[in-house]
Amino acid sequence: DAGVIQSPRHEVTEMGQEVTLRCKPISGHDYLFWYRQTMMRGLELLIYFNNNVPIDDSGMPEDRFSAKMPNASFSTLKIQPSEPRDSAVYFCASSLEAGQFFGPGTRLTVL
């Protein structure tokens, strides 16, 4: 199994641009999580899905952030418009019952 796949691995963009991060969970896993990691706040849960349905998005910082999971094998996290304070590493993770498997992360830099 290839594990959780995220793309791109690195993204550099300018303030105001739209950013889309992508995640492919491990096949068969029914939970998908988006996390953001910063030096100041550590690892924060943004949103998670169960069977493609968003269950808890209380960690999403503001309306500029949105996440979708159109099918069991794909999810996106979109930031529009992006701001410099959004610069962070964004991790996607998936799980079946217990214990989450993390992707390699996307390092986002907003200039």
Next chain:
Amino acid sequence: ILNVEQSPQSLHVQEGDSTNFTCSFPSSNFYALHWYRWETAKSPEALFVMTLNGDEKKKGRISATLNTKEGYSYLYIKGSQPEDSATYLCASNTGGFKTIFGAGTRLFVKA
């Protein structure tokens, strides 16, 4: 508000030393406690998931215990090796797979 706290923040040991660190979490509405190992520039790797009071899990030289009544878990590393150098994260969830991470304990093992 759910707070997960880990101590110490960082730890420097010599190769061969045994070490342990603590994760404390609110004991109310407890569902599961996770330990992750996180190496620099990689994604977190699941070590243990524990759910029952008194649980003890072991993986090689690493073991963990759980006390859900008083809200703490210990992670032990026997005979530390340089390759054990990493950040060890614990995370607690109260059901629904909403997981809150501690800030981690950064372990440095000197050869």
